[in-house]
Amino acid sequence: MxxxxxxxxxxxxxxxxxxxxxxxxxxxxxxxxxxxxxxxxFPAWVTDVIAANAEGFNKYPPNDGAPDLLDAISGWLKRRYDVDFETDRLMALNGTREGLYNAAMALCPETKNGKQPVVLMPNPFYQVYAVATISVGAKPVFVNATDESAFLPDYAALDTETLDRTAIAYICSPANPQGAVASRAYWRDLIALAEKHDFRIFADECYSEIYRSTPPVGALEVAAEMGVDPERVLVFHSLSKRSNLPGLRSGFVAGGSECLRRIRQLRAYSGAPLPLPLQMAAAKVWADEDxxxxxxxxxxxxxxxxxxxxxxxxxxxxxxxxxxxxxxxxxxxxxxxxxxxxxxxxxxxxxxxxxxxxxxxxxxxxxxxxxxxxxxxxxxxxxxxxxxxxx
Missing domain, CATH: 3.90.1150.10 (Aspartate Aminotransferase, domain 1)
Structure with missing residues (x-):
């Protein structure tokens, strides 16, 4: 069966x-x-870093990410978004798809206000959002992102009963496939909505470094400005698009320390951490902007x-x-x-x-x-x- x-x-x-x-x-x-x-x-020196650290293939890699890699990610978040993140609020991922799926597995409750939980997602959407939702027994709600809504989902237009059942809202900015970028006002409104109806935001920002002129505003920087509960917003980033390294399978999740503790716990049983030589390469890539x-x-x-x-x-x-x-x-x-x-x-x-x-x-x-x-x-x-x- x-x-x-x-x-x-x-x-x-x-x-x-x-x-x-x-x-x-x-x-x-x-x-x-x-x-x-x-x-x-991708940067020509990536293979040199992997070769220089090849002895790491003889070791089980750190489940949460090597200290060098977590420090590099923390440094990048500070430079890019002016947010300070201790490494207990970060975890290296084997690509963001793993994180976007496992975060739902680790954090979605079995019920919300006594009912089946709802997970919101833009439509069109990255397919893992829906599969993660179904895997945890939640109800996916597809919110059309059209020309009329500037190609971003208008979650605030949903009825109160749906919002009160919402456990997670996925949002992709810059959006795949439309290339729309959530403004500071959009993030503020969405975070305020999440505070009002007590749900978490999963911000998929893997395209954040490919933009025309102005760097896209990030969910973390707006959340920090608003002083909201650190457990309210999780963001997911990757080297796949930023650095042309989809085969390196290096990404990360950042969020509140309790959320990260739960995701790490699940990862210890079900995840596949990045091999150590690849983590060392990723650390150098996150540190380089040229x-x-x-x-x-x-x-x-x-x-x-x-x-x-x-x-x-x-x-x-x-x-x-x-x-x-x-x-x-x-x-x-x-x-x-x-x-x-x-x-x-x-x-x-x-x-x-x-x-x-x-x-x-x-x-x-x-x-x-x-x-x-x-x-x-x-x-x-x-x-x-x-x-x-x-x-």
Missing amino acids: FPERFSNLPAYAFPRLRALLDHHQPGGEVVHMTIGEPKHA HVVMNRRLYGEKFDIADAVFEGVHGYHSPEAGFFLWLPVKDGEEAALKLWQETGVRVLPGAYLSRDTDSGNPGKNYIRVALVAPKNEVQSALSTLRDCLYG
């Missing part, structure tokens, strides 16, 4: 994409613009290209941050299939990142396009896409 609660899960986005496209021949040279897997160079500035410049150039290519396209929004385009189309699946069959450019239908709601699927009329390839390839592919879908 299989758990009934998992029977309603939709197929993951990329198997759905393969089912849609792969029995059709591409109409040209294949260009992959589906997966947010960075292709810019490569991040270069990385951001490269993405900025590609966003400038996108703005030029899609100038005049009705409904086009130039993203504030991240590295995706969220392009309006009549139907995402039809557009992705047409583009594949006629040009070989491969994109993701927006509906594959969203769930149907009473007010519709907010991703149905969009495609997501990842700008991770080299600049010349991006320029050619975007021009091809425009000619095919908007010409």
Whole structure:
């Protein structure tokens, strides 16, 4: 017998994409613009650090993170957000997906005000939010993040009964896939809402270092300014996007000391800490900003290209941050299939990142396009896409 609660899960986005496209021949040279897997160079010295610490492969790695790594993360939080975090309020992660899932496992109560707890999440959303919710026996509530709400979920518009049952609210800023950034006012309102209805905020900020001009405001800095309970807000960061190191699997969670104690306790039984040589490399990467500035410049150039290519396209929004385009189309699946069959450019239908709601699927009329390839390839592919879908 299989758990009934998992029977309603939709197929993951990329198997759905393969089912849609792969029995059709591409109409040209294949260009992959589906997966947010960075292709810019990571710092060349990373492999040297790993090699210099290779004897660490002969040891079980520290479950919570090596002191060097935690110190580097604490230093980065201070430089980036001007917040002071002792290492008892930090834990290294084997990628943020692990943390986003296990934090729900460790912190979501079995009931909230005597009822099944609710977990809020933006729609579209990172799929682990929903799976974590279902795993803990909570009810996922998908809040559409649309053009009308500046592509961020308006949790305050929910009814009081739902908010009083809410245990956790996931929020991604900068948003995947729309690139919207939560303002200081947005964070203040959300934190105040969490205080009023007694729920925790899980802030997924893994795209925070890829932005056009102004560094995105972080949940931790606003929470510190407001003087709220440190257990109220947890944030999740990663080196995958910031430093082009998705294969290093290095991220972290920061929050209140009691929340971190509970997450560590679960991690001791079920987690897989990062090998020590990789932790030493990650410590040096968190301490270096030069490569991040270069990385951001490269993405900025590609966003400038996108703005030029899609100038005049009705409904086009130039993203504030991240590295995706969220392009309006009549139907995402039809557009992705047409583009594949006629040009070989491969994109993701927006509906594959969203769930149907009473007010519709907010991703149905969009495609997501990842700008991770080299600049010349991006320029050619975007021009091809425009000619095919908007010409």
